[in-house]
Amino acid sequence: MVTDRSPALDRVFHALAHPARRAILRSLADREQNLSELAAPLRMTFPAASKHVKVLERARLVRRRVVGREHICRIEGRPLGDADQWLEQFRRNWERNFLRLDALLDQMHAEERDRDSEHPKR
Amino acid sequence: MVTDRSPALDRVFHALAHPARRAILRSLADREQNLSELAAPLRMTFPAASKHVKVLERARLVRRRVVGREHICRIEGRPLGDADQWLEQFRRNWERNFLRLDALLDQMHAEERDRDSEHPKR
DNA sequence: GCGATCTGTAACCATATGGTTTAATATACA
DNA sequence: TGTATATTAAACCATATGGTTACAGATCGC
Numbered sequence: 001m002v003t004d005r006s007p008a009l010d011r012v013f014h015a016l017a018h019p020a021r022r023a024i025l026r027s028l029a030d031r032e033q034n035l036s037e038l039a040a041p042l043r044m045t046f047p048a049a050s051k052h053v054k055v056l057e058r059a060r061l062v063r064r065r066v067v068g069r070e071h072i073c074r075i076e077g078r079p080l081g082d083a084d085q086w087l088e089q090f091r092r093n094w095e096r097n098f099l100r101l102d103a104l105l106d107q108m109h110a111e112e113r114d115r116d117s118e119h120p121k122r
Numbered sequence: 123m124v125t126d127r128s129p130a131l132d133r134v135f136h137a138l139a140h141p142a143r144r145a146i147l148r149s150l151a152d153r154e155q156n157l158s159e160l161a162a163p164l165r166m167t168f169p170a171a172s173k174h175v176k177v178l179e180r181a182r183l184v185r186r187r188v189v190g191r192e193h194i195c196r197i198e199g200r201p202l203g204d205a206d207q208w209l210e211q212f213r214r215n216w217e218r219n220f221l222r223l224d225a226l227l228d229q230m231h232a233e234e235r236d237r238d239s240e241h242p243k244r
Numbered sequence: 245g246c247g248a249t250c251t252g253t254a255a256c257c258a259t260a261t262g263g264t265t266t267a268a269t270a271t272a273c274a
Numbered sequence: 275t276g277t278a279t280a281t282t283a284a285a286c287c288a289t290a291t292g293g294t295t296a297c298a299g300a301t302c303g304c
Contacts, residue, residue, distance in 0.1 A: 004144035013139035018292085022126040022208075029216040036250060048293055050251075055291095069250045069301045075216060084213060086144075087206050094151040094197060140262085158280065170263055172281070177261095191271040191280045 008060070012083045015059035020044065021052050025061065025075060034070040130182070134205045137181035142166065143174050147183065147197060156192040 015021055020042050027038060039049035053073060056062040060079045064071045137143055142164050149160060161171035175195060178184040182201045186193045 004148055005141045009144075010139050010141060013135050016208075017132050017135035017139055019127045019132065020292095022131075025212065026126055026215075029212065029219055031219075034250075044292085045294065046251080047253085047295090051292075066251095069299095071251065077213075077216065080209065080213065080216075084206075084209050086138075087202065087209065090147065090151065091199075091202065091206060093148075094199065097151055097153075142262095156280080166262085167264065168281080169265090169283085173262075188281095193281065 008079065009082060009086060011059040012061065012079045015056050015061055016083065018052065018055075020049070021056055024049075024052060024056060028062065028073060028075045032072050032074045034072050036070075038073060130201065131204060131208060133181040134183065134201045137178050137183055138205065140174065140177075142171070143178055146171075146174060146178060150184065150195060150197045154194050154196045156194050158192075160195065 016025075023042065024038050027033060027041070035050055035053060036046070038053060039046045042049050042052075053062060053064075057064065060076055062073050063076050064073045066072075138147075145164065146160050149155060149163070157172055157175060158168070160175060161168045164171050164174075175184060175186075179186065182198055184195050185198050186195045188194075
């Protein structure tokens with residue numbers, strides 16, 4: 001069971017809530033990249049891009065290793081799976097309740113038909 | 123194709139990034155509820171809870187209709203599906219690249235074996 | 245060693261977020 | 275008509291966010 005009270009989930013969804021950070025993730029889906037490579041396509045200064053990577057790291061969506069002067073980043077998939085799982089579980093729950101509502105409506109219609117056949121209008 | 127630059131997606135993920143808002147959604151998954159009912163279980167003042175509902179509305183995750191003095195809220199599923207879709211597409215992409223990496227490693231190992239068989243060490 | 249490169253840190257700014265308290269508005273009810 | 279109820283709005287506060295510029299450290303290549 002995925003609870004709503006989860007600082008980890010807070011950080012993951014917050015990390016996903018900015019287009020620059022989603023772009024960084026997408027960029028990293030192809031291959032590992034260092035900070036300069038990640039920052040280049042973003043229309044902002046390097047420090048701003050660096051902060052976005054830090055947000056992704058706090059959410060554990062990205063890990064970095066330092067090689068010489070380069071900081072090489074890669075995606076960590078598990079937290080993304082957590083977000084996925086929350087959404088999927090939620091959606092399932094919700095759809096189940098929709099089905100329940102449908103069943104209720106069917107039942108009401110059936111009862112209505114029963115009443116009509118017992119006490120025909122005509 | 124889901125793009126990274128999407129204010130709608132920004133709002134959805136941001137809305138999901140707070141435990142109170144996830145709790146509200148979960149509560150609404152069971153049944154429609156007015157603001158007082160939604161606010162009751164949250165450990166915060168009514169106005170604070172009301173603001174959270176507004177955030178969910180801005181993300182189009184929740185719709186309200188006014189009946190007398192009550193504001194009755196229900197979930198709107200489509201934007202949640204968008205988030206789901208982004209995550210799913212992203213995950214698929216990422217896993218595909220992982221498979222590609224596996225294939226590359228297999229290929230490298232195969233070439234290594236070929237070299238070894240052409241030039242045996244012993 | 246020296247200059248170019250990759251990154252971090254600090255200081256600053258405007259705005260957003262998440263909460264509070266208090267007051268105002270509209271509706272239901274007796 | 276008056277009172278309780280459901281909700282919004284306004285004012286305020288502390289902190290976070292997202293961006294900038296300027297500077298400080300490492301480290302690579304010559």
